[in-house]
Amino acid sequence: MMCVATVLKETRKQRGLSQTExxxxxxxxxxxxxxxxxREIDIPDVVIKKxxxxxxxxxxxxxxxxxxxxxxxxxxxxxxxxxxPIAVLAKLREEMVEGIEAIDxxxxxxxxxxxxxxxxxxxxxxxxxxxxxxxxDVSPGVQFTMIRFAETFEVLLDRIRLRNEKKLHGxxxxxxxxx
Numbered sequence: 001m002m003c004v005a006t007v008l009k010e011t012r013k014q015r016g017l018s019q020t021e022x023x024x025x026x027x028x029x030x031x032x033x034x035x036x037x038x039r040e041i042d043i044p045d046v047v048i049k050k051x052x053x054x055x056x057x058x059x060x061x062x063x064x065x066x067x068x069x070x071x072x073x074x075x076x077x078x079x080x081x082x083x084x085p086i087a088v089l090a091k092l093r094e095e096m097v098e099g100i101e102a103i104d105x106x107x108x109x110x111x112x113x114x115x116x117x118x119x120x121x122x123x124x125x126x127x128x129x130x131x132x133x134x135x136x137d138v139s140p141g142v143q144f145t146m147i148r149f150a151e152t153f154e155v156l157l158d159r160i161r162l163r164n165e166k167k168l169h170g171x172x173x174x175x176x177x178x179x
Contacts, residue, residue, distance in 0.1 A: 004048070004063040009037040011057040026050050056154065058147045075140030085148040092141040102134035 012022045012033075019037070020030040026047050028036075035041035048060045065074035082088055109127060114120055120128065149155045168174035 003039070004043055004060060004067060005037050005039045007057070007059045007063045008033075008043060008047075008051065011051065011055055011060065012037075015055055025054050052158075056151065058150050058157065062143070062147070073139055075143050083148070083152075085145070085152045088141075088145050088148045092138075092145045095137050095141040099135045099138040102131040106131045 012019070015022075017025070018030075019033040023030050023033045026033070027050070028047070032041060036043045036047065043064075045064075048064055051057050051060050062074060062076070065071050066076055068074075082091070106128065109124065109131075111120065111124060111128065114124075117125065146155070146157055146160070150157050165174060
């Protein structure tokens with residue numbers, strides 16, 4: 001099983017850095033980096049942020065989110081998938097078409113006025129679960145597409161996120177002021 005400590009070590013080695021060099025980049029000592037890589041020291045969020053920015057390692061925040069017990073939306077980093085961002089984009093399009101088909105099925109299955117699980121038959125519930133699973137498949141596809149574009153073309157994902165938050169705030173969908 002992958003973990004953020006393993007990804008930190010792999011990223012360091014892929015970049016040809018020693019623990020001392022990585023420590024300098026991140027503002028930590030060699031012994032601190034060693035402890036983080038061996039899971040003896042918790043890896044602070046600031047290290048993840050710096051590594052993303054300075055090493056372009058998008059796997060680190062994904063692994064961090066995977067380690068969170070309450071996470072249900074961040075997909076694992078799919079290291080066995082295609083490296084070509086255009087091929088990944090084509091797969092995302094396929095998943096989105098299937099997701100839209102699933103939405104259409106949900107909208108027409110007659111559950112509009114049902115307000116709880118008790119209102120559903122077992123067959124309706126199972127059908128709903130199947131369609132929601134198909135919709136859920138879009139989420140890892142979006143995530144992976146963004147990562148592949150960031151890794152290949154140095155796309156600034158934090159900038160995209162900030163623009164999206166501003167857009168959501170502007171149209172009233174995001175009421176809190178995180179931006």
